[in-house]
Amino acid sequence: MTSEQPGAVPDHPGPDEEPPLLRLRGVSKHFGPVRALTGVDLDIPAGKVTALAGDNGAGKSVLIKCISGIHAPDSGQMWWEGAPVHVRTPSEAAALGIQTVYQDLALCDNLDIVQNMFLGRERLRRTGLDEVSMENAARETLTSLAVTTVRSVRQRVASLSGGQRQSVAIAKAVLWNSKLVIMDEPTAALGVAQTTMVLDLVRRLADRGHAVMIVSHNLNDVFQVADRIAVLHLGRMVDVRPTADSDRQIVVDLMTTGESTRVVREPGRPV
Amino acid sequence: MSRIEGPASTPPTERPDEVDVPPEPRVPVDTVGGYLRASVVRIRGGETGVLPVVGGLVLVSVLFQSLNSHFLTSGNLVNLLVQAAVFSLLAMGEVFALLLGEIDLSIGFVAGLSAVVMSELARPTVGWPWWAAIGAALVVSALIGLVQGTLITRIGLPSFVVTLAGLLFWQGVMLWILGSGGSILIQDNTINDLASGVLTKAAGWVVMLVVVAAFAVLTWRRDAHRRDSGLVAPPPGLTVAKIGGGLLGGVALVLLTNADRGILVPVYGMPWVVLLVFAVLAVWTYVLGRRRFGLYVYAIGGNAEAARRAGIHLPRVRTLAFMCASLTAGVGGVVYASRLRSISTALDGGTLVLYSVAAAVIGGTSLFGGRGKALHGVLGGIVIAAIDNGMGLLGFSAAAKYVVTALVLLIAVTIDAIARRNRPDRT
Numbered sequence: 001m002t003s004e005q006p007g008a009v010p011d012h013p014g015p016d017e018e019p020p021l022l023r024l025r026g027v028s029k030h031f032g033p034v035r036a037l038t039g040v041d042l043d044i045p046a047g048k049v050t051a052l053a054g055d056n057g058a059g060k061s062v063l064i065k066c067i068s069g070i071h072a073p074d075s076g077q078m079w080w081e082g083a084p085v086h087v088r089t090p091s092e093a094a095a096l097g098i099q100t101v102y103q104d105l106a107l108c109d110n111l112d113i114v115q116n117m118f119l120g121r122e123r124l125r126r127t128g129l130d131e132v133s134m135e136n137a138a139r140e141t142l143t144s145l146a147v148t149t150v151r152s153v154r155q156r157v158a159s160l161s162g163g164q165r166q167s168v169a170i171a172k173a174v175l176w177n178s179k180l181v182i183m184d185e186p187t188a189a190l191g192v193a194q195t196t197m198v199l200d201l202v203r204r205l206a207d208r209g210h211a212v213m214i215v216s217h218n219l220n221d222v223f224q225v226a227d228r229i230a231v232l233h234l235g236r237m238v239d240v241r242p243t244a245d246s247d248r249q250i251v252v253d254l255m256t257t258g259e260s261t262r263v264v265r266e267p268g269r270p271v
Numbered sequence: 272m273s274r275i276e277g278p279a280s281t282p283p284t285e286r287p288d289e290v291d292v293p294p295e296p297r298v299p300v301d302t303v304g305g306y307l308r309a310s311v312v313r314i315r316g317g318e319t320g321v322l323p324v325v326g327g328l329v330l331v332s333v334l335f336q337s338l339n340s341h342f343l344t345s346g347n348l349v350n351l352l353v354q355a356a357v358f359s360l361l362a363m364g365e366v367f368a369l370l371l372g373e374i375d376l377s378i379g380f381v382a383g384l385s386a387v388v389m390s391e392l393a394r395p396t397v398g399w400p401w402w403a404a405i406g407a408a409l410v411v412s413a414l415i416g417l418v419q420g421t422l423i424t425r426i427g428l429p430s431f432v433v434t435l436a437g438l439l440f441w442q443g444v445m446l447w448i449l450g451s452g453g454s455i456l457i458q459d460n461t462i463n464d465l466a467s468g469v470l471t472k473a474a475g476w477v478v479m480l481v482v483v484a485a486f487a488v489l490t491w492r493r494d495a496h497r498r499d500s501g502l503v504a505p506p507p508g509l510t511v512a513k514i515g516g517g518l519l520g521g522v523a524l525v526l527l528t529n530a531d532r533g534i535l536v537p538v539y540g541m542p543w544v545v546l547l548v549f550a551v552l553a554v555w556t557y558v559l560g561r562r563r564f565g566l567y568v569y570a571i572g573g574n575a576e577a578a579r580r581a582g583i584h585l586p587r588v589r590t591l592a593f594m595c596a597s598l599t600a601g602v603g604g605v606v607y608a609s610r611l612r613s614i615s616t617a618l619d620g621g622t623l624v625l626y627s628v629a630a631a632v633i634g635g636t637s638l639f640g641g642r643g644k645a646l647h648g649v650l651g652g653i654v655i656a657a658i659d660n661g662m663g664l665l666g667f668s669a670a671a672k673y674v675v676t677a678l679v680l681l682i683a684v685t686i687d688a689i690a691r692r693n694r695p696d697r698t
Contacts, residue, residue, distance in 0.1 A: 091582055106580045108573035110641035111566070119570055120581030128561035132500045154503040 019082035021046045021211045022067070022098075022180055027076030029062055036062040038235045040076070044180060049202060049212045051226035051243075053219070055255050058232040060215045064182050067213075068100040069093035099178035101169045103185045109158035113150065114138040116157055117172045141175045142167075145204055149197070163194030170201055180211045187221050199225045219248050233258035303508035323686045324634050324650045327679070328657065335661035342661055346532030349542060351653070351660045353466060356544045357382075357607045359652030361623055362630035363555055364599030366648045367592045369631055370559075370572045372640025373430035375596045377419060377437030378627060379620030382604030383445045385412045386614040389605055390455040391448065393462055401461040405605055412601025413594050415441065420593030424586035430593075438620065446616055454615030457608060465547065466610035469540030472529045478546065479521040487514040544606055548649060551602060555595070555645035568592050572640030629676065630655050633683040654679065 020043040029037040037059045044050050054060045065071040067078075069087040078085050080096050087093045093100075107116050114131075117138045123130040139153050147167045150160065157165060166186055173181045186202065187195040202225050206212050216222050222229060223243060230240040231254040238258045253260035314322060335342040361378055368375035389408035392399040399407070419437050423430045449455065457463055470478060490513055497504035505513075528541040559565035567588045570578040579585055608614040627648075634651030636643030658679060662672045 090580065094582070102580075104576075106574065106577040108570045108577050108641070110569055110573035115566060115570075116577075119566075119578065120583050122563050122566065124563060128557075129563060129566065132496060132502060135502050136500065152503050 019079065020044055021081060023079040023082075024067075025077050025079075027063070027066060027073045027078070029059075029066060029071060029073050035235050037066070037073070040232075040235075040237045042230055042237055042240065044211050044213055046179065046211045047206055047209045048227040049206045049214060049225055050228045050230060051222040052213060052215045052230050052232065053222060053251055053255055054232035057234075058255070059235040060232055061184070062235075063232065064100065064184060064213065064215060067093070067180075068098055068182060094176070094178075097177065097179035098182065099173035099176060099180070100182040101166075101173060101184065101186065103188060107157045107165060107169060110156065112156050113142075113153045113160075113168055116168060117141070117175050121176065137175065138171075141171050145171055145174060145201055147171060147201065161194060162190050163197045166190070166194075166198045167201055170198075170205065174205065174208075174210070178210065180213065181205060182213045182215075184215045185217065186214065187216065187218060195221065219251060222251070223248065231255055303506055303512065306505055306509050321635055321644075321646060321650060323683065323690070324647070324654060327633070327683065328650070328654055331654065331657050331661065331679075335657070335664065339661070339664045341664055344532070345527050345530040346534075346538075347660065347664070349528055349532055351656050352545050353542050353610065354660055355649075355653040355656035356466070356548050357603050357610070357623070357652075358626055358630050358655050359548050359649040360551060360603035360606060361600055361627035362634065362648030362652045363551060363645045364596040364603065364648075365624075365627045365631045366555075366636050366643050366645055367568070367596040367599070368430065368434075369628075369636050369638060370568050370640060370643050371430075371589055371592055372572045372575075373423070373589075373593075374434065374628070374638075375419075375430065375437075375593065375600075376434040376624055377415070377441060378434075378596060378600035378603075379623035379625075380438055380441040380445060380618075381412055381415050381597050381600040381620075382607060382623060383614070383618040383620045384415070384441045384448075385409065385601035385604030386608035386618070387445050387448050387455065389462065390457050390608055390614045393457060393459045394455065395458060401459045404459070405462070408605055409598060409601045412604070413598045416594035416597025417590065419597070420590030423593065424589045438624065442620055445618070445620075449614070449616050452616055454613050454617075456613045462605075462609050463612050464543060464609075466542070466544045466606055467612075468543045469528070469538075470543070470546075471540055475525045475529055475541040478541070479525045482549075483514075483518050483521045486517050490514055490517075544609075547602075547606065551599065552645050552649050555599070558595075559645060564588065564591065569641055572642070574641075626655055626676075627652075629680045633680060635687070637687075 022042075022044040024040055024042045027037055027040040027042075028035070040059075040063060042050075042063075052060050052063065062071060066073045067087070069090045069092050072088060078087065085096065087096065087098070090100075108119065111119070114135045118134045123133050123137075135153055142148075142150065142153065145167070147164075150164055150167075157168065160168065170181065170183070170186075183202070186198050190198060199221060202212055202214060206227070214222075214226065226243050228240060228242055229246055229251060231238050231251060233254065233256075236258070239254050239260075247262075250260045250262050253262065314320070332343060341347055361382060364378050365375060385408040388411050389404045391397065392404040392407055393401060415437070419430075419433050422428050422433045491510055494504055494507075494510040498507070524545070525541065528545070529539050531537045531539050533539075559568065567578065567583050570581070570583065571585060571588060575585065607618070630651030631643065631648050632638060632651065633654050634643075634647030634649070636647045636651075655676060658676050659672055662675060667675075
């Protein structure tokens, strides 16, 4: 576990500076002799989409698992809304407001959209489930996210397309008032139109004030939706910068070698 | 709030990556006709529900009636319902295990042990009243489910192995209590009446009308509440049709059971056991369809990992489901003994459990979890009893009955598999 050292907060924000929603400092994780993460520093602000890029084995998955409570970091510190926290289990992460949308989506095919969105947090009445209240809330959430391609919220998830399933998984995170939504390769299995739909949804989440962290191999997606790009290389955070100060070639350099000496080109020009 | 026009970017006509997903049937569902058309679309899409088993039942009835005109007499049909009771109860128990994607092979002998416990305690020399004897049998059944469920969920043993051991173990316990070739006669009238007692004609009407009225009030209130809240709801005409259908079925059942079916002396009235099966069906339908526990059973059967990540306590829900399975089997055992007015070592729990799995599957329950209803167990039990009964009327041997039951099971699974090809989830 991490050792808490009050007073020894590195890079403590000034009094006039709003602390980021989530701040990581010096997070390390070893699996036996394998150093998956080494001293990772990262700030995740609210209302922004932070993309996490990196080659295979760079430690992206380990990092999001540390944040979402599946792995406990060996050392390092996490601050949530300015206060130090230890996230030991996924339910502790959920209680803080961290919701992870996994690549395999974790939806029950045989249940309908409402049942999936409320799974584990059903609203009850004396005689059983409060279907009316849940169905209204689910529909309002989907409408507020402009997810209107589903025919009915009483449709079984099995009958949805990949993009619609992704939308349901994201809407579930919104419904549960998550402040940070982590998405692992949300567009990996989707076609062009569905990818656009999901990226629009990611953008809307950030515009509503949620912090979004998105792990993606697809640099098209990253540049289309992210406000900031963080690059991991061999378990180290080698670069975090606004998307406007970066381009594809810089990110590729960072992902493959861990450094880049290039300067950003004119935006919009092909690289 | 929304900076980008979400729906405009993905009009439903442009979904190129959906080659493996059939387009959503967009049928208006606010009229009765539209609702029926939507049902047809769903059925053709592979969600056949109870349609195959009802069709199969009609087919079997027509076949047996054409071969022996005694099949569709009221006497034989009432007899068939009573025969089906044990199969239906055991199959409803099995549905709980199948919904989880597990199996319970022990319920045949759990039923046997339940019958033995009840018969033993109700003996005049022991002298427990009928309700205490039945209660004790059901408690024992539920405890067996608790033990087996705990072994399966907490230690992580496969349900197949644990309940196979249960099949052997509870058979041993049952034989041990009965003694070699032993049997226990049941002398308590109330227990014997469970299977052979009947309501008076008037009581049959009253009970049926009360049940249908309760169904009507609940259905109407629920559907009306959904319509008023602007939710997905059937149109009023369909609600009325559902209630009318319930009334029609009730009237038909009462007319059937109130007709004289005696040969030498007049015999009529609704058998208690029909009401008992119906009551169990109603309770389990409510638990599985309206309670959180039921939802969790479906969720675990559909995607256990998703259920776990949603914070559902899997071992607790699974153990409870195995308890429900054993408890229902215990009720089946009580009915079994009541029908024979005794219990003996002749009880073949191995065949009973295989019939109960077959009945659940014939009724439409998936072996892979997450899909099935208590009603499927009841309908499948009636199909199995109808084959048994009809072939008995035609003078076929037990050997032929097994063969035909096997064929019907295969046909049921084949129909399901073919229908499933049109279904997106293919589970």
